Amino acid sequence: xxxTQRVDPDCPPRKNGMSLVFDNISKIVGDxxxxxxxxxxxxxxxxxxxxxxxxxxxxxxxxxxxGLDRPSSGRILMGGRDVTTVAVxxxxxAMVYQQFINYPNFTVYKxxxxxxxxxxxxxxxxxxxxxxxxxxxxxxxxxxxxxxxLSGGQQQRVALARALVKEADLLLLDEPLVNLxxxxxxxxxxxxxxxxxxxxxxxxxxxxxPQEALALGGNTIIVDQGRILQQGLAAEVxxxxxxxxxxxxxxxxxxxxxxxTIGDATLRLxxxxxxxxxxxxxxxxxxxxxxxxxxxxxxxxxxxxxEIEIGARVGLAEISGSETSVHFEYAGAPWVSxxxxxxxxxxxxxxxxxxxxxxxxxxxxxxxxxxAPGNDSEAPVx
Amino acid sequence: xxxxxxxxxxxxxxxxxxLYWLLNMSFKTNEEILGAFTLxxxxxxxxxxxxxxxDASWYMGYVNSIIYVTLNTLISLSVALPAAYAFxxxxxxxxxxxxxxxxxxRMAPPAVFLLPFFQLYSSIGLxxxxxxxxxxxxxxxVPLSVWIxxxxxxxxxxxxxxxxxxxxxxxxxxFLTIFLPMIRSGIGVTAFFCFMFSWVxxxxxxxxxSVNAKPIAAVMTRTVSASGMDWGVLAAAGVLTIxxxxxxxxxxxxxxxxxxxxxxx
Numbered sequence: 001x002x003x004t005q006r007v008d009p010d011c012p013p014r015k016n017g018m019s020l021v022f023d024n025i026s027k028i029v030g031d032x033x034x035x036x037x038x039x040x041x042x043x044x045x046x047x048x049x050x051x052x053x054x055x056x057x058x059x060x061x062x063x064x065x066x067g068l069d070r071p072s073s074g075r076i077l078m079g080g081r082d083v084t085t086v087a088v089x090x091x092x093x094a095m096v097y098q099q100f101i102n103y104p105n106f107t108v109y110k111x112x113x114x115x116x117x118x119x120x121x122x123x124x125x126x127x128x129x130x131x132x133x134x135x136x137x138x139x140x141x142x143x144x145x146x147x148x149x150l151s152g153g154q155q156q157r158v159a160l161a162r163a164l165v166k167e168a169d170l171l172l173l174d175e176p177l178v179n180l181x182x183x184x185x186x187x188x189x190x191x192x193x194x195x196x197x198x199x200x201x202x203x204x205x206x207x208x209x210p211q212e213a214l215a216l217g218g219n220t221i222i223v224d225q226g227r228i229l230q231q232g233l234a235a236e237v238x239x240x241x242x243x244x245x246x247x248x249x250x251x252x253x254x255x256x257x258x259x260x261t262i263g264d265a266t267l268r269l270x271x272x273x274x275x276x277x278x279x280x281x282x283x284x285x286x287x288x289x290x291x292x293x294x295x296x297x298x299x300x301x302x303x304x305x306x307e308i309e310i311g312a313r314v315g316l317a318e319i320s321g322s323e324t325s326v327h328f329e330y331a332g333a334p335w336v337s338x339x340x341x342x343x344x345x346x347x348x349x350x351x352x353x354x355x356x357x358x359x360x361x362x363x364x365x366x367x368x369x370x371x372a373p374g375n376d377s378e379a380p381v382x
Numbered sequence: 383x384x385x386x387x388x389x390x391x392x393x394x395x396x397x398x399x400x401l402y403w404l405l406n407m408s409f410k411t412n413e414e415i416l417g418a419f420t421l422x423x424x425x426x427x428x429x430x431x432x433x434x435x436x437d438a439s440w441y442m443g444y445v446n447s448i449i450y451v452t453l454n455t456l457i458s459l460s461v462a463l464p465a466a467y468a469f470x471x472x473x474x475x476x477x478x479x480x481x482x483x484x485x486x487x488r489m490a491p492p493a494v495f496l497l498p499f500f501q502l503y504s505s506i507g508l509x510x511x512x513x514x515x516x517x518x519x520x521x522x523x524v525p526l527s528v529w530i531x532x533x534x535x536x537x538x539x540x541x542x543x544x545x546x547x548x549x550x551x552x553x554x555x556x557f558l559t560i561f562l563p564m565i566r567s568g569i570g571v572t573a574f575f576c577f578m579f580s581w582v583x584x585x586x587x588x589x590x591x592s593v594n595a596k597p598i599a600a601v602m603t604r605t606v607s608a609s610g611m612d613w614g615v616l617a618a619a620g621v622l623t624i625x626x627x628x629x630x631x632x633x634x635x636x637x638x639x640x641x642x643x644x645x646x647x
Binding site (some may be wrong): 066068087088093095097099101103104105106114115118119120159162166326 | 542544545546547549550551564583
């Protein structure tokens with residue numbers, strides 16, 4: 001876990017042991033369960049990513065952390081203190097939304113200064129802190145402008161800057177880059193990395209994109225249907241997803257799944273011909289399993305090594321950039337192959353699909369991970 | 383001039399004719415008005431206006447009207463702003479019904495409320511005061527103001543409110559320094575609608591006043607029966623009655639369409 005505590009002579013560490021705890025939190029609105037008995041502990045100075053689909057409960061979690069919503073049951077502790085009923089303005093939090101939210105009638109400077117002015121920080125210190133963050137977020141030239149006079153990316157920079165300048169204990173970001181175009185998103189994500197890590201706050205970054213979670217790193221929390229499925233370092237969660245659900249959530253496109261069996265020292269993937277059981281699955285006993293293969297390990301051309309060959313027909317082929325994804329159906333399940341290079345294919349064309357047994361994940365029929373391919377055989381993170 | 387412009391010209395002439403005729407009459411003497419048909423004043427005079435600006439029974443009509451219209455606009459806005467905020471930001475039991483019911487207040491003709499207001503104000507000593515008319519007009523202006531302001535407020539993302547609270551703003555400070563400036567055009571339009579209704583409303587204003595708070599619209603109608611027909615002075619009064627409205631419209635002209643759509647464009 002990244003516990004980067006700022007070591008700066010001008011700025012002594014502010015937060016000592018300020019942890020955030022969800023103690024059996026539920027949030028029920030009407031008869032809809034948004035969050036189901038959730039327990040969570042986030043350490044001071046840690047960088048945390050909430051990864052889950054739209055509607056998984058990420059935003060609800062952030063709103064509960066901020067104090068914008070009250071949980072239906074359970075307690076929220078901040079630095080050991082019960083803050084469940086403490087009003088949002090009495091908690092030291094900062095929040096950035098996916099929409100570009102700024103005060104339209106304030107200049108960029110005033111926007112950034114506003115949380116400090118409200119807190120009664122003296123003018124000289126405000127000037128210094130705003131100046132420092134403005135430089136970090138490349139906003140020095142825009143301080144006198146109104147938000148409406150800035151581009152979308154700049155507007156979001158202002159929102160991020162306002163959150164950073166506050167130096168809150170808890171910094172919440174709700175898919176902050178999702179409304180930006182692809183290039184800007186990459187750029188800002190790279191730029192944000194250090195300020196967020198150095199902020200000394202508990203940073204919680206919600207995203208629906210597995211790539212973003214992996215790129216940001218830190219402590220990754222997989223959320224689905226109001227529950228935490230798995231929590232751990234980003235790369236660790238990616239390499240060893242504990243369940244079929246997690247495995248599908250941390251990959252984009254999601255991991256391909258198919259039922260199969262192991263028996264008589266052979267592995268049978270769906271309806272394909274049996275092959276020798278690969279080394280990492282040797283410990284598994286005979287029986288039915290759910291096997292998973294990442295899309296970029298599903299080849300459309302033979303590599304000549306020991307492979308499982310599958311015959312299929314192209315459902316849809318998409319070329320994006322320098323990659324080609326081929327969607328097809330295999331043993332009743334939707335599969336995707338993602339391969340480098342541009343390979344135009346027509347719908348319904350017959351296609352040979354090749355899977356290396358050493359790339360296969362094995363789950364029990366209940367969906368829990370039993371064996372994952374070894375780290376050395378992993379392709380670099382997408 | 384192209385033929386397709388002809389219709390437009392005819393329409394504009396048709397619209398402007400009564401206004402022109404009023405202006406025309408206000409610069410004529412009574413003899414000329416009643417005498418020959420003249421397209422412009424042959425005997426140009428400002429006497430009619432002089433009468434209005436020197437005779438207290440005339441100019442006090444304007445003063446009275448302006449006092450209660452201003453009072454009404456201020457009361458309506460200060461009541462409707464918090465109400466509209468509540469309707470746009472919170473859900474509570476019966477909020478939709480209450481919101482609709484507000485508008486139904488405008489569906490009854492003002493005459494319906496004549497008797498209750500007259501009796502009530504007479505018995506509590508509010509009869510013939512500015513505040514009486516201002517309060518009576520609130521019955522119509524507050525609901526409309528709530529509707530218009532709610533539309534404008536709902537156009538402001540709720541996240542701005544939340545960001546302000548996260549930043550540590552208290553409600554009052556947020557409302558005054560951040561929220562109100564964001565909907566200032568809505569406030570302008572609402573003020574205009576309050577002004578417009580209160581300025582032109584005759585029935586309640588006339589019935590609830592007698593001397594001290596008599597509005598200009600009432601002065602104009604009563605003059606007809608009092609001293610014969612003073613056509614020129616009446617026309618001048620009419621022109622002067624249009625002026626404040628025209629001024630207010632000038633200031634909110636860019637936002638008025640949104641106001642007519644109750645802020646929902």
